[in-house]
């Protein structure tokens with residue numbers, strides 16, 4: 147069996163050797179995972195969310211295990227865009243895998259400024275614009291819950307950069323298609339979904355919510371069916387490519403999302419359980435395609451009954 151088959155994919159000019167990426171916030175800036183495998187084997191690496199100024203994040207506890215998943219309230223702890231460029235970019239820029247910077251802002255102007263800073267970096271592959279973080283006071287999720295605000299953020303970033311823009315959507319909305327269409331019409335080159343689902347946990351001994359901000363973001367296998375449904379819906383609404391995430395743990399999960407319409411997938415919470423999960427998914431997907439004697443393009447969205455994207 148030839149498992150060296152070509153599973154490369156081009157998403158809005160981001161050329162990836164395979165469709166398996168790692169999701170923002172679950173892979174830091176890549177350093178910790180280099181001990182487990184050659185991270186150049188990944189289709190792409192998405193950085194932790196970057197803000198204009200450094201963020202210390204939320205007080206502990208920041209994570210809490212749930213059945214088939216986890217809640218997090220990290221609060222976008224990051225060094226800020228300037229320190230990122232100084233301290234993290236030198237090692238990231240040496241990698242051969244495309245690097246995508248995930249960005250977040252309190253205001254539309256913040257997003258624009260970060261985009262301008264990052265556009266000065268040679269070899270940065272794209273910006274993933276997070277309009278869906280549930281764990282911060284300002285901005286974040288609010289931008290991703292209203293189509294007009296989502297449009298304004300993506301339009302502002304579009305004006306600030308020539309880099310490909312990926313709009314990262316929140317599942318905490320009633321009509322995901324409306325938000326997806328708003329970001330597409332504002333100039334997003336691709337759409338990624340889902341960010342975490344709002345959830346909470348309560349300490350039954352002290353009668354207090356576990357998290358200081360009461361609500362936190364649910365991720366992991368528990369959210370997969372919701373993510374899959376949303377990818378399916380967005381595929382029917384837009385013509386830009388989709389990057390799917392939400393509970394992807396095995397190659398079978400990845401295959402389901404591709405059949406639902408994703409051109410690439412990202413592994414998030416699974417990295418914490420099995421650091422080698424993305425590599426195992428790449429290998430499993432290759433074998434699956436080989437056995438089916440199909441290429442990746444034939445598979446994308448094929449569960450919709452033959453509808454194919456025209457991009």
Ligand SMILES: Cc1cc2nc3c(=O)[nH]c(=O)nc-3n(C[C@H](O)[C@H](O)[C@H](O)COP(=O)(O)O)c2cc1C
Nearest residue numbers: 169170171195218276340341365366392393414415
């Ligand atoms: C600890 C943690 C931190 C995260 N940080 C970010 C972030 O900085 N920016 C972002 O867009 N998404 C962030 N996410 C969301 C993930 O990128 C992903 O969209 C979500 O967890 C669903 O995928 P999963 O179920 O495979 O983890 C974070 C998720 C977790 C668990």
